[in-house]
Amino acid sequence: MGQLDWEEMGRDEQIEFLMDEYGEEIKRLVFTYVKDHSAAEDLTQEIFITIYLKLDSFAGKSSIKTWIYSIAINKCKDHLKSWHVRKMTVQENIKEFLKSNRRGPHDEVLEKFESEWIVNHVLKLAMPYREVILLYYYKHLSIKEVGEILAISESTVKVRLHRGREKLRKSLEQMERGEVNG
Missing domain, CATH: 1.10.10.10 (Winged helix-like DNA-binding domain superfamily/Winged helix DNA-binding domain)
Known part of the structure; x- marks a missing residue:
């Protein structure tokens, strides 16, 4: 997609394009941090809301992909620092991971x-x-x-x-x- 195409899009079209282009990739990235499918889905939604709200502040100093990844990683780190996550046990995370991999x-x-x-x-x-x-x-x-x-x-x-x-x-x-x- 050329720069002109991007600039001609409205904000809703831009976020829709970014979600189509990076949504699954970001969800998989988030899962590697949080190791919980439900939390990964919720965080991915939060990340794209943040991207939507900050879209006008994207300065183009890096690629859109690295900008999105930076937002995603920062959101993941904030989530992992939260009180709720610190209270979860490693054992619960392992059980969830094992359940998700018993399919074949x-x-x-x-x-x-x-x-x-x-x-x-x-x-x-x-x-x-x-x-x-x-x-x-x-x-x-x-x-x-x-x-x-x-x-x-x-x-x-x-x-x-x-x-x-x-x-x-x-x-x-x-x-x-x-x-x-x-």
């Missing part, structure tokens, strides 16, 4: 073991490592884009990617040796 035949579950193991361990990483790994590997953003979204330098992104990969490698080695540390 036994063979399908076995085939996905390695992929699910990686996802589970990425989701267990501390937030600074988790978010750069998710944005870089799962959302296929460049190191520069990840830095813009998280408001950190490219070198910090690289360091966090390296440390996150090291933590995952150590977890994999422990699993291969039969050590289980949760």
Whole structure:
């Protein structure tokens, strides 16, 4: 879509376009933070309301995608800091995650073991490592884009990617040796 097309659209058309273009992607991103499908849907709605309200303030200094991701990540972090979320237990999150993944035949579950193991361990990483790994590997953003979204330098992104990969490698080695540390 050209700049002229965007400027000719009304605000309602712009938000509709952004929801069509980024809605599912943002919902999946939000889920990686909150690990709850219902909360991810609610937060995604809140994010697009915020985008709608702030659409006029988009200065074009970054791409619309990085601007939307920044809003989404900030909303997720605010949500995770809230009293309600702090009161939820890790056990409840795990139960919900397991329920959402019991949908396929036994063979399908076995085939996905390695992929699910990686996802589970990425989701267990501390937030600074988790978010750069998710944005870089799962959302296929460049190191520069990840830095813009998280408001950190490219070198910090690289360091966090390296440390996150090291933590995952150590977890994999422990699993291969039969050590289980949760």
